[in-house]
Amino acid sequence: MECRQSQIVSGADMIATGAIYAGVRFYAGYPITPASTIYTAMMSDLPKLGGIAIGAPDEISALCYCVGASLRGMKAMTATSGPGFTLMVETIGYALMTETPVVIALAQRLGPSTGAATQSAQGDILLAEYCISGGYPLPVICPTRPSDAYEAVIRAVNIAETLRTPVVLLTEKELTMTWETVDLARLPYLEVKDRPMFRRDEPYLTYGFKQPADPPLFAPVGGPFKVTITGSAHNREGELIKDGPDAVAMLGHLDVKIRRHMPEITWVKYDPQAGSETLVISYGVTDRAARAAVQTARIQGLAVSHLTIYSLFPVPESILMSSISGIKRVIIPEENISGLYRSVLLPHLNAEEVIGINKVASLITPDEILAGILKKPCKD
DSSP: OOOSSEEEEEHHHHHHHHHHHTTEEEEEEOOOTTTHHHHHHHHHHGGGGTOEEEEOSSHHHHHHHHHHHHHTTOEEEEEEOHHHHHHHHHHHHHHHHTTOOEEEEEEEOBOSTTOBTTSOOOOOHHHHHSOSTTOOOOOEEOOSSHHHHHHHHHHHHHHHHHHTOEEEEEEEHHHHTOEEEEEGGGOOOOOOOOOOBOOSSSOOOTTOOSSTTSOOOBOOTTSSSOOOOOSSSBOTTOOBOSSSHHHHHHHHHHHHHHHTTHHHHOOEEEEOOTTOOEEEEEOTTHHHHHHHHHHHHHHTTOOEEEEEESEEESOOHHHHHHHTTTOOEEEEEESSSSOHHHHHHGGGOOOSEEEEEEOSSSOOOHHHHHHHHHSOOOOO
């Protein structure tokens, strides 16, 4: 897609454009609404640049193809929705354990099971983060609109490559299938980052690192160095071991290398207002309604702060701690039944009142969020 002027584009188009700009040259997918629009865009655009786009027979195969391509040194990506993501879970764990960079775009729809394919929702947020057995962190990046989907996927690819980890790009039906005017010539410039490569004339360790927070240097399977890959517990050579100090060190490394690089992962937009005792926290497509509600409240003379979180996981704890200072009431709108992300944020929110605005099967409106803002805080 040429970045020369304003065009009417979909969120899926912007995801494909960002992925290709970030260097993704391998895509494998299986059509599933509402991720099929990403599938269509990648299948159309990637081959034009000499990349490989494969229609897989199922979601399990799609992600396995991507893992294989990544282990050969290609930047790889797939896209799916809730039912397909559940089929991919075992391979996501394998990619995390083998430190294989890959991006999985998860376009949420109303569930559970096959649910309602054409209804948007924000019900897969816990599935995306907590699908890894053992509780290891999985970076989750969530754009709010087509215009920032471009930046979101570039960030996701950069994180996957530099930290050698799978990353989830969490979207919704309303994002992937929404069309809006975007000035492509004014898209933000982001540096494209690549995985750290092994180039020295010394013995290669597939999972070698000097410090636990260091991603191992990469050498492609089938290249000049012997690469030993296993999804089981292993040592730095990649040899299977079931217990002992080396196995424990490797498992700890999988956690530390993500948490120690939080500054590179964290992406938020904090819009504070002096004297505010109310903070609205939003993510995904609901952020659009939240911004409108906050703006209306300010026009009416109310002091309201707003925090948009794009990097949902690992939770940006330091940002939450600073934004909650002086706040008595937090409002979190989500398109799910019980407030899934709210349940994650609660331990980090030292406020007198945390209000969840929840809805399924339709978008939350600015007026519904504004009603929560206008509600008087609880009294001691």
